[in-house]
Amino acid sequence: xxxxxxxxxxxxxxxxxxxxxxxxxxxxxxxxxxxxxxxxxxxxxxxxxxxxxxxxxxxxxxxxxxxxxxxxxxxxxxxxxxxxxxxxxxxxxxxxxxxxxxxxxxxxxxxxxxxxxxxxxxxxxxxxxxxxxxxxxxxxxxxxxxxxxxxxxxxxxxxxxxxxxxxxxxxxxxxxxxxxxxxxxxxxxxxxxxxxxxxxxxxxxxxxxxxxxxxxxxxxxxxxxxxxxxxxxxxxxxxxxxxxxxxxxxxxxxxxxxxxxxxxxxxxxxxxxxxxxxxxxxxxxxxxxxxxxxxxxxxxxxxxxxxxxxxxxxxxxxxxxxxxxxxxxxxxxxxxxxxxxxxxxxxxxxxxxxxxxxxxxxxxxxxxxxxxxxxxxxxxxxxxxxxxxxxxxxxxxxxxxxxxxxxxxxxxxxxxxxxxx
Amino acid sequence: xxxxxxxxxxxxxxxxxxxxxxxxxxxxxxxxxxxxxxxxxxxxxxxxxxxxxxxxxxxxxxxxxxxxxxxxxxxxxxxxxxxxxxxxxxxxxxxxxxxxxxxxxxxxxxxxxxxxxxxxxxxxxxxxxxxxxxxxxxxxxxxxxxxxxxxxxxxxxxxxxxxxxxxxxxxxxxxxxxxxxxxxxxxxxxxxxxxxxxxxxxxxxxxxxxxxxxxxxxxxxxxxxxxxxxxxxxxxxxxxxxxxxxxxxxxxxxxxxxxxxxxxxxxxxxxxxxxxxxxxxxxxx
Numbered sequence: 001x002x003x004x005x006x007x008x009x010x011x012x013x014x015x016x017x018x019x020x021x022x023x024x025x026x027x028x029x030x031x032x033x034x035x036x037x038x039x040x041x042x043x044x045x046x047x048x049x050x051x052x053x054x055x056x057x058x059x060x061x062x063x064x065x066x067x068x069x070x071x072x073x074x075x076x077x078x079x080x081x082x083x084x085x086x087x088x089x090x091x092x093x094x095x096x097x098x099x100x101x102x103x104x105x106x107x108x109x110x111x112x113x114x115x116x117x118x119x120x121x122x123x124x125x126x127x128x129x130x131x132x133x134x135x136x137x138x139x140x141x142x143x144x145x146x147x148x149x150x151x152x153x154x155x156x157x158x159x160x161x162x163x164x165x166x167x168x169x170x171x172x173x174x175x176x177x178x179x180x181x182x183x184x185x186x187x188x189x190x191x192x193x194x195x196x197x198x199x200x201x202x203x204x205x206x207x208x209x210x211x212x213x214x215x216x217x218x219x220x221x222x223x224x225x226x227x228x229x230x231x232x233x234x235x236x237x238x239x240x241x242x243x244x245x246x247x248x249x250x251x252x253x254x255x256x257x258x259x260x261x262x263x264x265x266x267x268x269x270x271x272x273x274x275x276x277x278x279x280x281x282x283x284x285x286x287x288x289x290x291x292x293x294x295x296x297x298x299x300x301x302x303x304x305x306x307x308x309x310x311x312x313x314x315x316x317x318x319x320x321x322x323x324x325x326x327x328x329x330x331x332x333x334x335x336x337x338x339x340x341x342x343x344x345x346x347x348x349x350x351x352x353x354x355x356x357x358x359x360x361x362x363x364x365x366x367x368x369x370x371x372x373x374x375x376x377x378x379x380x381x382x383x384x385x386x387x388x389x390x391x392x393x394x395x396x397x398x399x400x401x402x403x404x405x406x407x408x409x410x411x412x413x414x415x416x417x418x419x420x421x
Numbered sequence: 422x423x424x425x426x427x428x429x430x431x432x433x434x435x436x437x438x439x440x441x442x443x444x445x446x447x448x449x450x451x452x453x454x455x456x457x458x459x460x461x462x463x464x465x466x467x468x469x470x471x472x473x474x475x476x477x478x479x480x481x482x483x484x485x486x487x488x489x490x491x492x493x494x495x496x497x498x499x500x501x502x503x504x505x506x507x508x509x510x511x512x513x514x515x516x517x518x519x520x521x522x523x524x525x526x527x528x529x530x531x532x533x534x535x536x537x538x539x540x541x542x543x544x545x546x547x548x549x550x551x552x553x554x555x556x557x558x559x560x561x562x563x564x565x566x567x568x569x570x571x572x573x574x575x576x577x578x579x580x581x582x583x584x585x586x587x588x589x590x591x592x593x594x595x596x597x598x599x600x601x602x603x604x605x606x607x608x609x610x611x612x613x614x615x616x617x618x619x620x621x622x623x624x625x626x627x628x629x630x631x632x633x634x635x636x637x638x639x640x641x642x643x644x645x646x647x648x649x650x651x652x653x654x655x656x657x658x659x660x661x662x663x664x665x666x667x668x669x670x671x672x673x674x675x676x677x678x679x680x681x682x683x684x685x686x687x688x689x690x691x692x693x694x695x696x697x698x699x700x701x702x703x704x705x706x
Contacts, residue, residue, distance in 0.1 A: 003630065004629065004630060004633060007630055007633060007634055007637075008633055008637055011633075011634050011637040011638055012637050015637065015638050015639070015640055016640065028582070029582035029583065029585045030585075031585065031586075032586065033585070033586075034583075034584070034585070034587070035583055036582045036583050036585075042547075044547075044550050044551045045548075045551045045652070045653075046551040046552070047551070047635060047653065047661065047663060048648075048649045048652045048653040049635065049638050049639035049649070050644055050645075050646065050649060051639045051640050051641075051643035051644055051645050051648075051649075052643075052645040052646075052647070052648025052649040052651075052652065053639075053640075053643075054652065055635070055638060056551075058634070059638065094630065097557075097627050098627070098630075098631060098634075100555065100557065100562060100584070100587070101554060101555045101556065101557065101562070101627065101662075102551075102553050102554060102555050102564070102583075103554070103631045103662070105551070256643070258640060258642045258643070272642070273642055273643060275643065349527050352525040352526070353525060353526040353527060353528060355525055355526075356522060356523055356525050356526040356529075357526070359528075363526075363528035364528075366527060366528035366533050367527055367528050368527075
């Protein structure tokens with residue numbers, strides 16, 4: 001089998017993993033090595049695929065052979081699909097040559113469980129070592145820790161990679177039992193705990209010794225599948241918050257479940273992936289990480305799912321109209337962040353700008369405030385927009401209309417268009 | 422004070438000299454234009470000679486007032502903002518008159534157009550860090566871009582660090598200049614015409630591998646062209662491997678490529694840098 005065919009099979013098998021970022025890396029250029037990963041805080045997208053997702057890393061599996069039989073997965077043992085495996089040399093050669101041509105920022109290496117978690121992890125370590133030491137690659141590497149692998153192997157993996165991740169996939173233990181009988185919650189959480197502890201230790205060592213080796217310097221992330229099980233948004237968001245609080249995760253990714261198999265326990269093949277729900281979860285995820293929101297503020301037992309019509313921040317604002325309007329010349333940073341249409345950048349710009357003099361409504365768009373949403377929730381020097389009259393009902397309609405053009409409208413014909421490409 | 426139109430040679434130093442001379446001559450400028458774009462108007466005009474000493478004095482003064490303002494002026498000069506010189510001139514005037522306090526207010530009428538143009542420049546440069554595609558031309562990496570702003574000085578540091586031990590060049594089709602890097606030295610030089618050499622077999626193979634990877638990684642149930650276009654506007658697609666037609670992926674051994682591997686027309690042989698000439702107008706003093 002030639003490399004082109006292997007690449008096709010192993011990319012196709014890896015594409016359902018949502019994570020593809022190079023953020024948080026801090027490898028400065030080194031003499032004799034190729035690459036650096038210190039472009040900026042935000043990471044660097046090298047292209048966007050036809051589904052609009054960022055492609056930063058060469059995202060492939062080491063092999064798609066797997067001893068597990070997770071019901072939701074394309075690579076499960078019982079699935080009739082072509083199997084392939086990269087040799088470490090092929091993988092290193094692809095990575096270096098893609099990197100030299102600026103196609104990618106680095107490698108995202110995951111794998112099916114071939115023979116055993118330990119054996120698979122050893123294979124991955126061998127490939128990454130070859131890439132780092134023989135090919136002298138100094139770019140970004142994201143490696144997947146296989147649940148159940150020995151702690152010593154996870155440790156070795158962490159010193160070669162910038163970021164490690166362990167995918168939780170199913171947000172509840174019941175779902176795990178039903179759909180992934182070979183995995184246990186414990187097997188997933190153990191490496192996560194280990195990675196967190198080792199990362200912390202490495203940071204402390206670095207503070208003492210400048211050349212101490214770095215263990216997964218870009219931290220760890222995970223992925224949750226949305227829509228394969230009956231878990232509601234509240235459950236997923238609480239889990240997310242727990243992961244950020246207790247495991248210090250850098251990111252939690254959500255992956256709308258794409259039905260790949262007919263199974264009694266799973267949504268039918270013709271069910272569309274819940275993309276809007278995934279979008280709302282990402283919006284809420286940002287609110288948790290950058291806006292100081294807590295999960296219980298956004299959802300509660302009475303409203304366990306997000307409103308599909310408006311985004312979570314607008315939803316919160318509509319339920320807390322007594323908090324508004326916020327006066328932009330007086331409010332603190334945390335209150336500014338609560339205004340729909342004001343983000344981290346524009347809130348900071350407001351703080352800086354109002355030191356030079358009072359702000360008026362006409363200043364706000366130039367500071368990055370999206371007035372279409374924000375106009376209902378703020379005053380500037382005591383004034384609201386001219387002729388702005390609204391009731392809670394018309395306010396909701398206004399907010400829905402403001403977001404509608406930004407959401408994808410999925411007409412049926414588009415699938416056939418894609419097939420022609 | 423009288424109102425004037427100044428003409429300069431198009432270099433950054435030349436622009437700083439316009440600022441210097443406007444103060445020396447006690448004149449307020451209504452327009453600053455490059456010598457070749459000058460159209461006689463009702464306003465009196467003056468051709469400003471470039472004096473590195475004067476330029477340095479103006480630049481050091483701006484840095485002393487506010488290092489960030491100096492960065493804005495330096496980067497603002499690279500943007501595609503229409504009449505950027507007069508906008509930058511007004512920014513410098515306000516800075517010298519009022520001090521750096523107003524720089525905190527991004528909605529300031531003098532600062533806003535410059536800050537927005539610089540944001541556009543930086544955004545474009547950030548996207549291009551990812552969207553630039555290089556081809557291996559017999560050991561030398563070569564790439565082409567079509568940016569709206571003059572991003573090469575911004576991209577220089579990034580790509581030089583990334584390809585520390587490589588030799589590469591990056592050609593800017595819009596502004597007809599190129600960034601060259603070899604043996605730890607980088608320079609930006611004007612380059613009137615440039616044709617990329619066709620790929621050899623090895624290069625064609627990796628292009629095809631990348632195209633295949635790109636086509637495979639998309640999930641067809643999630644097809645969302647609007648989202649892709651928002652994140653990656655079509656004007657970048659022209660120079661990206663994954664959007665080229667079939668001929669781009671077939672190896673062709675043209676006579677030129679065989680006789681002089683890796684050296685497309687107008688590019689010196691690998692390992693040598695072009696002879697030092699006048700510094701590119703984009704580079705800071």
